[in-house]
Amino acid sequence: MKGIQQRFFAGALFALILSGALFSGVEIVPSARAQSRGDASLIARAQSITGDRFTAGTTTPRGARVYFIVRPRAEVLRAIDSGLSELFAVARRRGYRARLNHSDYTIFIARADRTRDSSGAYSPDIAVGAAQYAGSVYDQGGYVYAAGMVLSTQSCAFIIAEHARDFGRISNVARYEGEHLVLYHNDRALYSKTLDHSGGGGHPILQ
Numbered sequence: 001m002k003g004i005q006q007r008f009f010a011g012a013l014f015a016l017i018l019s020g021a022l023f024s025g026v027e028i029v030p031s032a033r034a035q036s037r038g039d040a041s042l043i044a045r046a047q048s049i050t051g052d053r054f055t056a057g058t059t060t061p062r063g064a065r066v067y068f069i070v071r072p073r074a075e076v077l078r079a080i081d082s083g084l085s086e087l088f089a090v091a092r093r094r095g096y097r098a099r100l101n102h103s104d105y106t107i108f109i110a111r112a113d114r115t116r117d118s119s120g121a122y123s124p125d126i127a128v129g130a131a132q133y134a135g136s137v138y139d140q141g142g143y144v145y146a147a148g149m150v151l152s153t154q155s156c157a158f159i160i161a162e163h164a165r166d167f168g169r170i171s172n173v174a175r176y177e178g179e180h181l182v183l184y185h186n187d188r189a190l191y192s193k194t195l196d197h198s199g200g201g202g203h204p205i206l207q
């Protein structure tokens with residue numbers, strides 16, 4: 001368990017993804033409050049949440065910014081691009097126009113706090129504060145495991161975990177976190193309606 005800034009999650013909105021074959025675990029979308037501009041601020045917040053130090057960055061072939069601990073393999077960067085590309089194509093078909101370029105997005109690849117889920121399946125996830133999940137079946141003792149977490153809706157930034165394989169899962173997480181961000185900038189009503197999966201519903205939201 002890495003350092004967790006519980007205060008950051010106070011009053012945050014949590015999104016829950018139901019277990020699935022390709023994508024399982026909890027996924028988190030914080031509220032839009034306290035989000036500021038600039039990579040320095042984003043990096044500081046990503047570090048406070050994950051307990052990692054993001055000292056290096058790169059861009060994917062299509063131009064998304066990526067901050068990492070261990071330099072990601074080319075397959076990882078391509079997987080991020082692929083997930084976002086699929087999302088943007090679906091979004092364009094719906095007539096959305098805002099934030100549909102890879103260069104609009106910033107991804108933090110954090111150390112995984114676990115690599116297998118409770119069923120033993122490969123599932124690199126990050127541990128984040130449980131907040132209102134405290135006491136639920138997801139509560140691991142003050143924290144929950146998340147496949148991904150939206151870091152900033154305004155800046156289109158999210159956190160995923162390092163993967164050594166199963167890069168298709170990275171594509172899915174990138175697409176799914178990206179869905180919340182695309183909706184935030186293109187359809188605020190649907191964004192609000194789909195932010196919290198705890199009442200049912202998951203990803204993909206846009207098909």
Ligand SMILES: [Zn+2]
Nearest residue numbers: 015027176203
């Ligand atoms: Zn979600």
